[in-house]
Amino acid sequence: MDNALTKLGSAWISKKAKAEISHITDDLSSLSNTVEEKAKLFINKLKGKSQKVLPDLLREYNLPPGLFPRNITCYEFDVLRGKLVVYLSSPCEVCFKDSSIVRYANRIKGTLSKGKLTVIDGMKTKVLVWVKVTSVAVESYKSDKVWFTTTAGVKKSRPKNAYEMPREAILVQEF
Known part of the structure; x- marks a missing residue:
């Protein structure tokens, strides 16, 4: 025993x-x-x-400047390949003005082009359950909608003005 x-x-x-x-x-x-x-x-x-501040870079590419939280530690952008990597100190989430919630990993990677952030890794949104975001797009310069596409095949439009200002993030235990 x-x-x-x-x-x-x-x-x-x-x-x-x-x-x-x-x-x-x-x-x-x-x-x-x-x-x-x-x-x-x-x-x-x-x-x-x-280096430009991230909101200015996003604005230059016709994406809402508040797409990422205020508390990023830094980012890298390879202009030639369009590769964007955003670093955060820990996983976090942001509740936006339209009550949508986006969760971020420590490192978010994607390909940045005019009006689009595609091949995203490290971002989730709540659509009944948490689903990975694969792309974020704005159709035109004058568009008032931001389109989030998820791995579940859901394409959700949200008001662009909800993402105009970077917001403070809330720390979460895991992505």
Whole structure:
């Protein structure tokens, strides 16, 4: 009996230790990514390359400037390939003026072109249940709608003015 309890206790402690190590590893990875991105920004500033703020970049590509939360840590944009990567310190969600909710991972990737952010990874929206957003589009410069397309094949229009200002995000435990 003592032997069985010892094995059970060891298994439980081992499981808890693995979970803690996993959390520590995730935290270190997130910190490492943030430090790396901040270092890139710092080096680019030293070289004289200043980067636009993300809302201005989105506005330039005819997307609402408040599509991402206010508390991004940094972003990368490869103009030639149109690759956009936005970094956040942790997963979070934002409730917009139209009561829509968007959830963001630590890192959101997508391809940015005029009026579209496609091949998105790291963004979800609530349509009865949480579904991944695959693209966000504005049909024309004068359009008052933003179209969210999800992996479930749902294409949902939302008022563009609900996304005009970056909003403060609420931290969530997981994406």
